[in-house]
Structure formats: C-alpha cells, structure tokens
Amino acid sequence: MPQPRKTLVVVGHGPVGHCLVEAALERGLTGGWDVVVLGEEPRPAYDRVGLTSYFSHLDPDELSLLPTGGYDDPHVRLHTGQTVTEIDRARRCVVTDRGDVHDYHALVLATGSYPFVPPIPGHDADGCFVYRTIEDLEAIRSEAGSARAGIVIGGGLLGLEAANALKQLGVQTHVVEMAGRPMPMQVDDAGGAMLRRCIEDLGVRLHCGVRTTAIETGDDGRIARLVLDEGDPIDADLLVFSAGIRPRDQLARECGLEVGERGGVLVDEQCRSINDPDVFAVGECAAPGGRVYGLVAPGYAMAETVVDHLLDGGGVFAGADMSTKLKLLGVDVASFGDAFGTAEDSLELVFSDAVAGVYKKLVVDADGRRLLGGVLVGDASSYGLLRPMASSGQTIKGNVEDLILPAGGGPGAGADALPDEAVVCNCRNVTRGAICETIRTEGCSGMACVKSCTTAGTVCGSCVPVVKSLLEGELKAQGVEVSKGICEHFELTRQELYDVIKVKRIRTFAELLETHGQGSGCDVCKPAVASIMASQTGRYVLDKSTASLQDTNDWYLANLQRNGTYSVVPRVPGGEITPDKLIVIGEVARDFGLYTKITGGQRIDLFGARVEQLPAIWRRLVDAGFESGHAYGKALRTVKSCVGSTWCRYGVQDSVEMAIELELRYRGLRSPHKIKAGVSGCARECAEARAKDIGVIATERGWNLYVAGNGGFSPRHAQEFATDLDRDTLIAYIDRFLMYYIRTADRLQRTAPWVESIEGGLDHVRSVVVDDALGLAAELEADMARHVSSYADEWKATLEDPEALRRFVSFVNAPDVSDPSITWDIERDQIRPRAGADEPATEGAPVVVAGAQIPVGAPS
Amino acid sequence: MSRWVPVCRYDQLEVERGSAALVEGEQIALYRLPDGSVHALHNRDPFSRAYVMARGIVGSFGGTPYVASPMHKQGFSLATGQCLDDAETAVKVYPVRISDGVVHVAWEGSP
Structure with missing residues (x-):
C-alpha cells in the first residue's frame, strides 16, 4: 500500500531555503513529500553574498539563484511575496498575511536574520538604511545620487561591503567601528592595521574604537551628522547600519518554541526544535547548540541535514567552520580555523609587507607541524589550500613558512598533499577525495566539468585554484603533462621565480637554489634570476651577490x-x-x-x-x-625619435624631448628580453615607433601609445593601446606596462609574444594597465619609481x-x-x-x- | 709524459666563473666551482673557433658540472670535455691539482 504523501512547509526563501529545496529535489524527497515554500520577498532567492554587485548591473536576475522563477518539479510550489504571520503548532499549520492556511507534516523555518539597528537617538531619521535586500540597495542608490558624504556603522564584513558600495556610488565614505580595528571577528590587531591602511588608501575614512551616541537631523528631519563619544561629529546625508544581524525568530517565539540567549530557534544536531519534533530551523534564524552562524555555508549544511533527516538518514550538523574569504574594497581578507591562536601552546608565524599591503599570519601547534588557523590580508590566494589543511589537521610537509610565501606553482600548489578527507570546498562540503574520484569517473578534462559534477567551487569560488590544481594532478597522472619550470633546477616559471624572490626578499642565487631549487644552476636560470634580482633591487649588476650569474655580456x-x-x-x-x-x-x-x-x-x-x-x-x-647604453643587456636599449616639432614643419609635439625623457627614465631596467621604444612627432611616424615594444606617436591632443611591436625574425606592428594621453598618463601607463611585463613574461620573451600568450591578450593587459583591474597599478608604478631612483x-x-x-x-x-x-x-x-x-x-x-x-x- | 705545470694561485680564480690562462703559449680555461674543485678545459670553442670558453656560465646538467659556451650556448662537460649538444664534438680537458694554494694542470704540450 502506497504511503500517503506528506507536506513539508518551508518558511523563507533565501539562499538557505533555496538550498534546502534543491537538496530535497536532488535526493528524491519529493517522491514522498510535497514541498510548499513561502517567501516574503517579492522575488525568489538571490545571492546575498554577492549583493553589492547589484550596484554594478542593477539587474536582480543577475543575482537570482532561481532564474527560471520556479522549481522544475510539480511537487514543489513556491509562493513569493507572502509572509507567514502565525504558526499553529497544535493544528500543524501556518497562516499567511493573505489568510491562506498551509498544513504541514514537517515545518522548516528559514527566515534568516535582520540587520541590527542600535537604538541610538535619531536611528530612524530619513536617510538611514540597512543593507540586506535588493530593496534596501535600491533605496540607498536613489539616495546616494544627491548625497555627498555617507557613514556606515559597523566595520565588519558586511559593513565594509556597504562602504565599498557607497564609495562606488561616488559618496565620500566613513566607517565607524566600535572595536579598535576593522573586521574584529575575523582578523587580529596587526592584520586589522594592515587592512585599515589598505582601506584608507582607497579613500574610505575609518573611525575605530569609537561609539556612536546620536544621529542629529536637520530641519527637514533628515540625517545631518553623526555624533561620537569622542572626536568631532561626522557630517553626512546618508547612513547605513551594518552593526551585525539578529535572527528572525519572532514567529517561533510567538508559538512557544524555545530560542537561544542571543536569539535563534534552539535546535538539536538534526536542526530540529528542542520543543517540537516536527519543526526545524536552518540558517541564520537557527541556533544549533545556542549558537547563531552568520555565514551561508553553515546554513547550507543545516539544510542538507534536515533533508537527510526527513529521508531517515543519520546526518547531523556538528558545528561549522567559520572560515571566511572575501574581497573587501578590492582587498583580499580571509580568516580560517583558530585565527586568534586560542589553542594552548599554539605559535604564530607572521609575514608582513607594509609596502605591498600584505599581512599573513598562521597559527600552528607547539611543534609547528600542524596548521590550526590563520589570517590573510591583502593576498588571500593561498586560502583555498590553507583552510582545508587546517581543518584536516594533517602534518605540514616541508617548510611551514612556505605556506604563507607564494612559493611553488601558485595558489593551488600543494593541493596534492591534502588528505582525501580534507574539505576543499567549504561552501558545498566537497572533499578532496570526492573531487578526485569524480574527475576520474566522469573523465573531467576542464574546470567547468569538475564544477558541474562536484558542485565544488560554485559558491564563493575561493577553492577554485585548489580544485584546478587537483584537476591538473589527475590529468598529469593520466599522462597529460607539461612541465612549467624554467629549467631542471627550478620547477617554477619565471613569473613564479619573480614572485618568490620578491616576497621572500631573496638576494642570492644560493639561497634561492637552496629553498626552491636543486642542483647548481645553469646558463638558463642563472641569468634569468640575475635579471629578476636586478629589476627588483636596482642593484649594481656586478654586485658580488649576482655577478657570477651574469652572461658574458653583463659580466664585461x-x-x-x-x-x-x-x-x-x-x-x-x-x-x-x-x-x-x-x-x-x-x-x-x-x-x-x-x-x-x-x-x-x-x-x-x-x-x-x-x-x-x-x-x-x-x-x-x-x-x-x-x-x-646597455646594448649588452636584456634591458631597455634605445628610444628612437624623429626630430619632432622643434624643427620639423609637420611635427605636432616635441618627440626628441619625450624620447630623451623615456630613455633616461627606463635606462638600465633589466627585463625578460631587450626593450626598444620609439617616439614620433606626428602621424608620419618617421621614428618607426610601431616597430618597437613601446611606440609613442604624437597627436594634436597629446600622445598615442602603441605596445608590443618588434622587428627581427617575426616582425610585429605595435598595437594601439591608449590614445590622446597627456604626459603624466603616458608615463604612468608605460611604467605599469613595462613592470607588468617584467613580472609576468617568460624568459627571453619579448612583449609581442608575451601579450599573445597571456590569458586575455591585449585586452587583459589594457585592463590591468589602464583600468587597474588587478589593483596592481600603484604597486607597478612604485616598482618603477624604485628603479628610476636607484639607477646608477x-x-x-x-x-x-x-x-x-x-x-x-x-x-x-x-x-x-x-x-x-x-x-x-x-x-x-x-x-x-x-x-x-x-x-x-x-x-x-x-x-x-x-x-x-x-x-x-x-x-x- | 705529462707533468704538473703551475698556473696561478687558487685565490685568483673567481668562484663559479671561468678564467683564461696561458700555459706555454696555449690558452686554457680554469673553472672554480662552489664545491671548491677546479676544472680545466682548452679555451677554444670548437663551434665558433673563438677563444672564449673561460667566459661561459658554469652550472650542472643532470648532476654533471658543465660550462655553456658564451657564443652559442652549447654545453661542455667539465669532467670529460664532451659537448652535451653534439656527440661528435669535445674539447680537451686537463687534470688539475691544487697544492700549496697553487693551481697546477697536467701538461703534455699543445693539444
């Protein structure tokens, strides 16, 4: 006899409610259950983690987790725009604001949280907002048009997100944080100090260690300024509260379910209310063991647990990894495991580079053999590897410090060392073993296939480099392999060598060989390393530390x-x-x-x-x-020029003066190959600038910049890069272009093949140089400034x-x-x-x- | 019969570099390696026929110490003189001995 169908009612359709429905569909729960989902917002679930991106596209569909608007299963009914107003546990039903009644056999509360608004005077003034929904963002956006200055209260994760949004909307932005540093829950004091510098460099004012006492309004009833317990008040016409979240547990309280001390429906490890076995709570409205988790990944785990339970599985939610990685105001921040070193006898290992704005701290056990946790600010590329390494408790192989230095093979390197049970994708709870197994059984050959088959890397994306590395490892095991090392002495590419030397401040070949290579070097790696060291330090090429590495030309x-x-x-x-x-x-x-x-x-x-x-x-x-003249070096050779406007009756700019300025600026700059440049004073192009790595051609309005040309065996015309530049912009672009080339090109690779080989080609290079897409511009310019000032x-x-x-x-x-x-x-x-x-x-x-x-x- | 001919003081040789020396009118290249050993080759690059072997970069290839000709980068084993890029080509090697801080090569006369 078939079992009668049961009804599962899900209250709330945010990311976690959606995840629960997806899990129910995937695992066949709908075979025996009808699922009714009641969402309060006007649209189906959307990605709140990526909320800020809404400002750049203004398209709610871009954020949607359910672009089709419904689930492709007749047993699931999704009702949006309907608020549940009452739970009647005795009759086992819920009532909506329309008066609809839905009976349930099992009820899941996934109502999420609401932003906490501190009860300071004036908190409800016009111009004050919270940052939670697309509607909130719409309201902020329409206000920002006329606003000059804005304040975000709360310097945590979401607060900095909100600050980023205000800044992008063109508002002078202040952040007020009660604690002494931004992101107090994730980073330590030193990391906070580094983060603070990075944020302030971006033009956001940070006020830490201060309390807000009142919001004062103008005659129009709108916010005029924020008063602090110390220091001057801050004038602003817009304010966003981001001072933490509170669980939305009102419905549960009203129907007599027990809630935690700090709110949240108290649930057991099956995520079941401790008073009612038919009522579950997941996500930010739930308090497993009394604790509320304000992240999406634990919510997903809770949703999976409930579905498993309804299928009579034995899954439990046993706490969650609160590790986080995100990009705030363009600054990478990550925190994982025991970030504050609370374990007994734990040791801290700190790497800090104030110039580059990078701070990394690892917490290891007393023996320095196990990674317990860490904080990464400015460069969180190793997060994908370090987090599973910390959570799996495996023994560290090799140098502990190598874990925070970008040694070997980039952000995914070392993935092979992870044990099979290490959780690589924290958001989707996918282990290394599961990923490798899927790659083998599904025959994946690309990341798209791995992602769709395993779901790893589909939420926050921070594990993608590690997944990629695992894929490469599996492919390699299948015999698909290309060695990327520069020669038999280093398994690193030239770019990786560049990074290692920069970050570890390695100044001798012997030290580099000892820490990252083998054997005694050769005529390939020695000059390449000498060139890298020269372009980073600007030191005399016959300095004892590098002289013996030089090819005969540089030696004499x-x-x-x-x-x-x-x-x-x-x-x-x-x-x-x-x-x-x-x-x-x-x-x-x-x-x-x-x-x-x-x-x-x-x-x-x-x-x-x-x-x-x-x-x-x-x-x-x-x-x-x-x-x-450095004719002997892989370095800037000449900047050729025509005679220019001083003498030529056609010339429109002084090409000779510009050529001299460029040649004196870049003289002596060591690079992967020779660099040639040319400057023409008009479009007749007598200097043949477009046959050069850097070609500058005068126009009536300034200078056009062409890049990546060369003569020689495979002639290339330089391509148009940017037009009508003034002198300062031209020089800034050339600085960035050359330094980016020096950083990332292969040995003996001139600019044209470099541009052809780099992923994204010339458009990518332009986005880095002109649009600063990687946030590197200032660093590249600083590197060049160091070269210019140290030239001798x-x-x-x-x-x-x-x-x-x-x-x-x-x-x-x-x-x-x-x-x-x-x-x-x-x-x-x-x-x-x-x-x-x-x-x-x-x-x-x-x-x-x-x-x-x-x-x-x-x-x- | 070869005999040991003193060439120069050991400390005149730069570490990890070659130095040219003149022995009875013939040019040789001496290489002082980081491990302290000294190797001697004839100084003439058989490919370019220029006397430049002493100016090449020294390194290791699969564990074998070698020098790369500065002209066109062919490698030559410091132990045997064998060209690593061309089995048909080799340069002469000379046994080396260091005594009392002086580098000696075993000399038979012109190659």
Whole structure:
C-alpha cells in the first residue's frame, strides 16, 4: 500500500531555503513529500553574498539563484511575496498575511536574520538604511545620487561591503567601528592595521574604537551628522547600519518554541526544535547548540541535514567552520580555523609587507607541524589550500613558512598533499577525495566539468585554484603533462621565480637554489634570476651577490662578438648628441683602433675591443659624460625619435624631448628580453615607433601609445593601446606596462609574444594597465619609481670598484699578454675579424694586431 | 709524459666563473666551482673557433658540472670535455691539482 504523501512547509526563501529545496529535489524527497515554500520577498532567492554587485548591473536576475522563477518539479510550489504571520503548532499549520492556511507534516523555518539597528537617538531619521535586500540597495542608490558624504556603522564584513558600495556610488565614505580595528571577528590587531591602511588608501575614512551616541537631523528631519563619544561629529546625508544581524525568530517565539540567549530557534544536531519534533530551523534564524552562524555555508549544511533527516538518514550538523574569504574594497581578507591562536601552546608565524599591503599570519601547534588557523590580508590566494589543511589537521610537509610565501606553482600548489578527507570546498562540503574520484569517473578534462559534477567551487569560488590544481594532478597522472619550470633546477616559471624572490626578499642565487631549487644552476636560470634580482633591487649588476650569474655580456658590460672581442655602445638618449661628444666617440674609436658603425637605434657601436681594453675605453667615455647604453643587456636599449616639432614643419609635439625623457627614465631596467621604444612627432611616424615594444606617436591632443611591436625574425606592428594621453598618463601607463611585463613574461620573451600568450591578450593587459583591474597599478608604478631612483651608471660604478676591474684581464697568469688568437684584416679602411681567426693568415693579406700596441688611457 | 705545470694561485680564480690562462703559449680555461674543485678545459670553442670558453656560465646538467659556451650556448662537460649538444664534438680537458694554494694542470704540450 502506497504511503500517503506528506507536506513539508518551508518558511523563507533565501539562499538557505533555496538550498534546502534543491537538496530535497536532488535526493528524491519529493517522491514522498510535497514541498510548499513561502517567501516574503517579492522575488525568489538571490545571492546575498554577492549583493553589492547589484550596484554594478542593477539587474536582480543577475543575482537570482532561481532564474527560471520556479522549481522544475510539480511537487514543489513556491509562493513569493507572502509572509507567514502565525504558526499553529497544535493544528500543524501556518497562516499567511493573505489568510491562506498551509498544513504541514514537517515545518522548516528559514527566515534568516535582520540587520541590527542600535537604538541610538535619531536611528530612524530619513536617510538611514540597512543593507540586506535588493530593496534596501535600491533605496540607498536613489539616495546616494544627491548625497555627498555617507557613514556606515559597523566595520565588519558586511559593513565594509556597504562602504565599498557607497564609495562606488561616488559618496565620500566613513566607517565607524566600535572595536579598535576593522573586521574584529575575523582578523587580529596587526592584520586589522594592515587592512585599515589598505582601506584608507582607497579613500574610505575609518573611525575605530569609537561609539556612536546620536544621529542629529536637520530641519527637514533628515540625517545631518553623526555624533561620537569622542572626536568631532561626522557630517553626512546618508547612513547605513551594518552593526551585525539578529535572527528572525519572532514567529517561533510567538508559538512557544524555545530560542537561544542571543536569539535563534534552539535546535538539536538534526536542526530540529528542542520543543517540537516536527519543526526545524536552518540558517541564520537557527541556533544549533545556542549558537547563531552568520555565514551561508553553515546554513547550507543545516539544510542538507534536515533533508537527510526527513529521508531517515543519520546526518547531523556538528558545528561549522567559520572560515571566511572575501574581497573587501578590492582587498583580499580571509580568516580560517583558530585565527586568534586560542589553542594552548599554539605559535604564530607572521609575514608582513607594509609596502605591498600584505599581512599573513598562521597559527600552528607547539611543534609547528600542524596548521590550526590563520589570517590573510591583502593576498588571500593561498586560502583555498590553507583552510582545508587546517581543518584536516594533517602534518605540514616541508617548510611551514612556505605556506604563507607564494612559493611553488601558485595558489593551488600543494593541493596534492591534502588528505582525501580534507574539505576543499567549504561552501558545498566537497572533499578532496570526492573531487578526485569524480574527475576520474566522469573523465573531467576542464574546470567547468569538475564544477558541474562536484558542485565544488560554485559558491564563493575561493577553492577554485585548489580544485584546478587537483584537476591538473589527475590529468598529469593520466599522462597529460607539461612541465612549467624554467629549467631542471627550478620547477617554477619565471613569473613564479619573480614572485618568490620578491616576497621572500631573496638576494642570492644560493639561497634561492637552496629553498626552491636543486642542483647548481645553469646558463638558463642563472641569468634569468640575475635579471629578476636586478629589476627588483636596482642593484649594481656586478654586485658580488649576482655577478657570477651574469652572461658574458653583463659580466664585461659589453657585447661579445664572433672573434671573442667586444663592442661598446655609449648611451645617446633619443639619438641627440652634441658635436663635442660625437668627437669624443670618434677619438676613442680612433685611439683604440675600433671599427665604427651607426646602429639602428640612433647610436654608435665601437667594435673590436679586447676585455682588457674595456676599462680604459670607458674611462675616456665616462669622463666625457657618457654612460652605458646597455646594448649588452636584456634591458631597455634605445628610444628612437624623429626630430619632432622643434624643427620639423609637420611635427605636432616635441618627440626628441619625450624620447630623451623615456630613455633616461627606463635606462638600465633589466627585463625578460631587450626593450626598444620609439617616439614620433606626428602621424608620419618617421621614428618607426610601431616597430618597437613601446611606440609613442604624437597627436594634436597629446600622445598615442602603441605596445608590443618588434622587428627581427617575426616582425610585429605595435598595437594601439591608449590614445590622446597627456604626459603624466603616458608615463604612468608605460611604467605599469613595462613592470607588468617584467613580472609576468617568460624568459627571453619579448612583449609581442608575451601579450599573445597571456590569458586575455591585449585586452587583459589594457585592463590591468589602464583600468587597474588587478589593483596592481600603484604597486607597478612604485616598482618603477624604485628603479628610476636607484639607477646608477654601471660603467661608472665598475670603474670605481677595484674588485670588479680585476676581471678585465686577458689571462689570469699573464695579464700583460693580449689574446694572440685575435687578428684583423682591413676592409674599407677599418678592421674586421680575420676569417677563421685561429687559422694561419692568408698569404699576402695584411695582418694587423690591434690593441696591445695601442697606448691606453686618456691622451696626454 | 705529462707533468704538473703551475698556473696561478687558487685565490685568483673567481668562484663559479671561468678564467683564461696561458700555459706555454696555449690558452686554457680554469673553472672554480662552489664545491671548491677546479676544472680545466682548452679555451677554444670548437663551434665558433673563438677563444672564449673561460667566459661561459658554469652550472650542472643532470648532476654533471658543465660550462655553456658564451657564443652559442652549447654545453661542455667539465669532467670529460664532451659537448652535451653534439656527440661528435669535445674539447680537451686537463687534470688539475691544487697544492700549496697553487693551481697546477697536467701538461703534455699543445693539444
């Protein structure tokens, strides 16, 4: 005999109520139950975690968790816009504001919470709002149009969200927090201080450690200012309360259900009221064990528990992980596990970089072998890995500090070390084992498939890097693999090496090798690391710490030519040179017998110098005011220019002045490959700027910027990047572009292939440089400012360093003997290397042995 | 018969770099490695025929110490002189001994 169908009534259709219905559908509860859902709001459940995004799209459908408006099962009936006004437990029914009566066999309260409004005088004045529903946001938005200044009361998670929204609406924003730091529930004092700096840098004023005493109104009855217990009142025409939540348990109280001390329906571990076995409560209106959980993930877990119970399963809700990760005002903040180090004998490990605005704290056990919890501010990329590591209680493999330093393989690295039972997706409660198993059985090859098959990563997204890493691991096990390491000594890409060196402030190759590599390095990794260190520290390239890593060109600060001699290129910024300096170059070339050629970059190359001649040649050049042209380095080479508006009758801007400014700004900048630039004074483009990595072309209104061009083997025209820029903006964009390139490009990758290979291509680069999509602009500019201020001519430095000069010898045991293998022929009145240098000279051809016979040093 | 020829003081050699030396008119390249050992190769790069081997970067390839020619980056084992990129090519290696702080190479005459 078939069982009679039962009715489940769900009161409230927020994210948790929706989750409960979804779980009921998935697990087949509707086979025996009819589900009636009564929602008070005018629309079905929507994503409250992402509420603030509403301001950017103003489309409620974007937030909807049920875009179709209903469930695809006739046994589920969803009624929106209906408020339950009474629960009659004796008759087992609920009554709505329309007078409808719904009988139930089981009742679930999922009524959520309401924002707490502190009962200070004036709290109900016009212009005061809360931040909970789409309707609240609509009201704030219409008010913000005319508002100048706004205040958010409460510097917690939601308060900062609200502050972000006000700021985006163009309102001067203040946040008032009673505790001494923002987000007191999630971060510690030091993390709070870092967060505070980050937030204030964004223009939001933070008032911590103060209480609000009254809201004063103007003659129109609207808020005029907020009075604090100390300090000046804050003038504002808009105020948002975000001082915490309170469970909406009124219905439960009225029908005699017991509630917790701080509110919330008291439920057991099946989420069942302790007074009535047919009534359940889930989410923020429930208080399992007396505790209210103000996060969505525990609510989902409670919803699953109730469905399991109704199916006679044995699931229980045994408390929840209160870990959180979110982006507030563009600042990553995360807190997980025992964030405040309350466990006995726990130790704290802190990494703090005030310049980059990063603070990370790990709490570990007394042995430093188990991760208990932590706080991440500014960079929470490792959250996805650290949270499950803390909750699983596994032993840490390797260096504990590596966990907070971006070592190895990015944010998902280390996922392989997690045990199978570690919960990777906290929101959906999906374990590592379940993810890997699904990848294998479903044959997933991409993230979309993994997400839809496991639901991992579909709520807050913080675990996506770890899930991705698990997917890569599984694919690798199936034989799909590409090694990303730069060489056999490092499993890191150049970009990862860049990050590791930056964050750990590694200053020697030996230290890098010891902590992140193996073996003793090679001609691939050594120069790459030397270049990275040079671009980060701006230190002298022949500094003891990096000198031995340099390729022969950077070791001798000259370009090796085919017969073992070197060429010398003094810098001629913008190609502009005085006759006197031109004469000096001529004299040096003549006195040292060097072959002379004008280069494509508007300067002069002097060929045929022996290593032991280089210091004497440069002594003459430096004395005459020349400096290194870095023709030998993976660095900025030249900024070529046309003559520009000063002389040219077509020119519209002074291209020479701009080229000189750019060349002096970026000279000496070490990069993944050489960088060339050009500036043209009008659209005729005589400087061929569009064949350069950085091309600048004058317009009537300013400068157009082109990027990622090159000549050479695979010529590329530079692409238009931004137009009609003023000087400051142009320089800011070039600063950011170059630094982003230096950070993220592969070794020996010029800008064109870099732009082609980077995910999102030129649009991505533009979003980073122009729109600051990654929030990196200030950092990139600061990195460049450091380069500019620390620049020093490396040839001048070499001449002043007796230690560095020691290397400029022909033979360690015969410094006064020149390399006898170097011999010359004469062609068109200049020297040229003898073909087959070590073979006997052709009979009858003139042999010139230059160098050794030529007096060195300044002519008397 | 080879004999030990003194070349230079050990402390004249830069760590992890090569130095060119002249032995009876012939050019050799000496490399002082981080582990303290010294290796000697003939200084001529067989590919470019330039005397530049001493100016290459030293490193390890699968555990074998090697030097990369600064000209076109072919690697040569410091132990055997064998080119790592071309089985047909090698440079001469010289046994090295250090005594009383002086580097000696075993010398037979010109290669």
